[in-house]
Amino acid sequence: MNNILDAIQTITQRAAHLQPRIAVVLGSGWGGLTDHITGAIQIPYSDLPGFPQPTVAGHSAMLWLGHIGKQAVAVMSGRKHGYETGAVDGMAEPLRVLKGLGCHTLVQTNAAGSLRTDMPPQSLMLISDHLNLPQRSPLVGLTGSERFVNMVDAYDSELKHLAVQVAQAQGAMLFEGVYAWFLGPQFETPAEIRMARLLGADAVGMSTVPETILARYLGLRVLALSFITNLGAGMSAEQLSHAHTLSQAQEGSAKASRLLADIIGQLP
Template sequence: MNALSTIQARAGQLQPRIAVVLGSGWGGLTEHITDAIQIPYSELEGFPQPTVAGHSAMLWLGKIGNQAVAVMSGRKHGYETGAVDGMALPLQVLQALGCHTLVQTNAAGSLRLDMPPQSLMLVSDHINLPQRSPLVGLTGNQRFVNMVDAYDPELKQHAALIAKGQGATLFEGVYAWLLGPQFETPAEIRLVQGLGADAVGMSTVPETILARYLGLRVLALSFITNYGAGLSTEQLSHAHTLEQAQEGSAKASRLLADIIAALP
């Protein structure tokens, strides 16, 4: 049985319309899923087996508010194998399942001193610094994807209004993708700042490209876990990232759940 058939068999009458990819700091969203059905990636042919601490390997089906959702707890990163199309099949499956919107989350480093760790940032646009694409090798005109408004303006406005209504601070900025897995040097951070980025991370951009190729609307949020190298005296490490993410997970996940529940 392929992944789509497996999910459909387990979902029963549930018809997910919102797909979510959870990054570090956002795992608490699963606590807001009602009537939850959990399917390990190991049971879904072609789904990734994450090798990164802080990423589980579980697909959650259920509802957040009245929204039927399919939530991927764990993603494939380009730095794990060098390939940047590791999320292609899962997103194709979720689209075939009926999802029309992809909500992305990640942990990121801030390039702005006014956006400290524990902040939340709405992604307004991105910079694909490695210039790697998950669409390489595909054929046909559909691969020439228009990336203007890749992050849907209506969905961004919706998220900002929900945050404002709660009195929550939600920054907005440009996310720069670097392949990793090493953290950036101070010189690289200065370079990316000069290019107009507000935050930096190692995910999200390939999935956004894939989602737009598939015709999905995209909303993305970053959890700020640290300042970029050279902007503070903190010692960067994955353990530090996870510690910061865990500390702010409840706040981030609560806001995310409210945003999803009220999606237009």
């Protein structure tokens, strides 16, 4: 609790004029969103107790505060992944801080592999639901009835509808589908990809699901988008690597970030 209060105090001291209402977590391919923040104030995670020090290339460690359109935002450039330590609650304290600052909505982004041949690399996918394949939860160890979180409509229907409308107005293609979470850090096997497809997944990745569970526990509305960097293992001759993921993500960053900024600017 002390970490949370200390981090809130640091943020409010450095950005006393700002009351963020939208929290954003940036994954690979989405870093260009910070170009759309006006009046930006940057705070290194190292100055914020309880915030992670990402160990993954492509993830910085900076909290951005400012405005996107008329929306006051708090943007986390970098997240903690379960595969870094084995613990899946690494984002618990940062999300509690963002909630404590007054945020009511969490917008999540990630890079993902497609399980659909009609959704190729450089596509954008709106997450409609998820599969928690490791069956790991950041709520383990908590007490009280609040830990039994209802995950129906975990990805807010109103926010999804708005995102689709913004994409249509831009003439941008925005797919919609189910995201399957694998713990990683190794990529999936072709057999695991076939399993995920049979279970109804449209994309796979190594993040987002723990944060969604935490956000719903905290009462935050959630909107999430994936940037597609590759087809799943065995679906093409492509050799998967983190370097390839970053290359694909950087190539499409401007397009993805522009659409995300427009969506955030119109959130309720």
